[in-house]
Amino acid sequence: MKDYKADPIVLSTRIRLARNLKDYPFPARLSPAEKAQVNDEVAAVLLEDGSLRRIDMESLSDSEAVSLAEKHLISPEFASDAEGRTLLLSQDETVSIMLCEEDHIRIQVIEPGLSLDEAYGKADALDDRLARRLPVAFDEKLGYLTQCPTNLGTALRASVMLHLPALSRAGLMGRLSSTIAKLGLTLRGTYGEGTKPIGELFQLSNQVTLGISEQVAIQNLAAIARQIMAQETEAREALRQDNVFIDKIYRARGILGSAYMLSCSECTDLLSLVRLGAALGLLDVPLEKLDRLLTEIQPATINVAAGQPCAPAQRDVIRAQKVKDALQER
């Protein structure tokens, strides 16, 4: 994810496939020894080509685990309970595979921008490698079997992370969310179900997994994403006429370049404004840098970079310095 051209609206695309091994109960009902067996069996297959490294979650500090969730590489639940859990992670962090989360295997591929086909292709290839070597729980009628019935069928969750500051500010998110719900998709906060949007970032994802093919699910999502992107683009153009808003954008850049302390939530809000300003061509800041910062300013990720857990006030100072430095470098 180092060299890429960021999209003005879509930060990233994520594909997640849930799989379970036929011969074991779901993780919730596994003994520690059985979990270890599942982890080892899957790891043996997927580590073969050397592209992934194995991380035993119990070997990580709290900050290291939470930082992975902040980067959207694992679920918050996976971070909060390490017992018997293993992560397989690619060097560039685009592929992360959670073992013994809710299901035995959760393959996740995350790509910058709107890249549903690329991300699905990668995930599908991993799934093929797995299926060739291990007996995966599959039912002719129900499709892939998963612990939570909402995942039955394709067991595919595809999502795109959208930056929608203009639609948010225009107060259009409520209406948009309910329209989207009627289409069998969902639009929700940054860190998934039940979370609030941070920095005006929203996750658009499919809900329907039963009675639908992976391809159709992805096509639907891409089509709806493109419609939302068009609406956001239109709303952004309207903001160009709003001097009060333009002032806000310029000030956000000024504060990020000067503050001595920044809380995570203020910093995220300011980065969101600056990202919009950069997308509109008002500010000369690379979107890639802003997207990287949106992750790097998260509390646990700062702790990891600092090499130790920091007090919140100390973190606010480190965060401000980090942002200042990043915005200064060319």
Place this chain on the structure above:
Amino acid sequence: MKDYKADPIVLSTRIRLARNLKDYPFPARLSPAEKAQVNDEVAAVLLEDGSLRRIDMESLSDSEAVSLAEKHLISPEFASDAEGRTLLLSQDETVSIMLCEEDHIRIQVIEPGLSLDEAYGKADALDDRLARRLPVAFDEKLGYLTQCPTNLGTALRASVMLHLPALSRAGLMGRLSSTIAKLGLTLRGTYGEGTKPIGELFQLSNQVTLGISEQVAIQNLAAIARQIMAQETEAREALRQDNVFIDKIYRARGILGSAYMLSCSECTDLLSLVRLGAALGLLDVPLEKLDRLLTEIQPATINVAAGQPCAPAQRDVIRAQKVKDALQER
């Protein structure tokens, strides 16, 4: 006033001498023709050496007149009613002489920093030139005669403009003002009597003009000013430990360097914070530049620079650009 070293606390020193010609009633009771006569008689004497130029106030636009008041070169009253009034102004704007204000002649000398002796010396020299050539109203018992009895005696008003952000923030101004009142001095807002302090700037001036010599009045003022300066310096040192405050200072610099619109009052507050930051060595901005900006961002002064009266919203944009440019240039 171009080449000077600004003081961290004292922006400027002002000496004002009120004088009246013996042979005329006070201006309030003069006919237009008599006012013209007074103006001409005084101008004839004071323009002789070529250091001053004559400005008939009626020839100025509203903005030009108010801009002179914003620069503290004339009183707001002098700006608001031009009829029969004349200003004699030196090239560097350190000397301004209002004719037919409340008194026939008001000699004002303004110098940067704490310069009571220098300013008084200049004013006194002008007064001498005047007294040698024109009959000034003077009473052995009462001293110089002035329209307002509070000026009788020395008819001298000496004042220093103090930047007291640390004492203000510590909530110490109320107590300080009443202590000072007991000492026969007064501490008030930026534009004199009845005005609110803007940008945490305060005018310290003498009140007593009767039964006291000019020298003693000036010595008293200088002594009190030095005490206040010492208190402000101490209060500023305490602020060095206050990270929330330091954050405010850095942000103020950031906003001034980035905003698209700035109202006069917000701009002044931010300049005040940045001036404090510069005085504390936290920010690398010359105090002289900030002091110049504190005047240049005033509404009428912006109108004059723009060559036309601007709408407030337009002025806010011009102001922000002016500040941004000034802070950028080295």
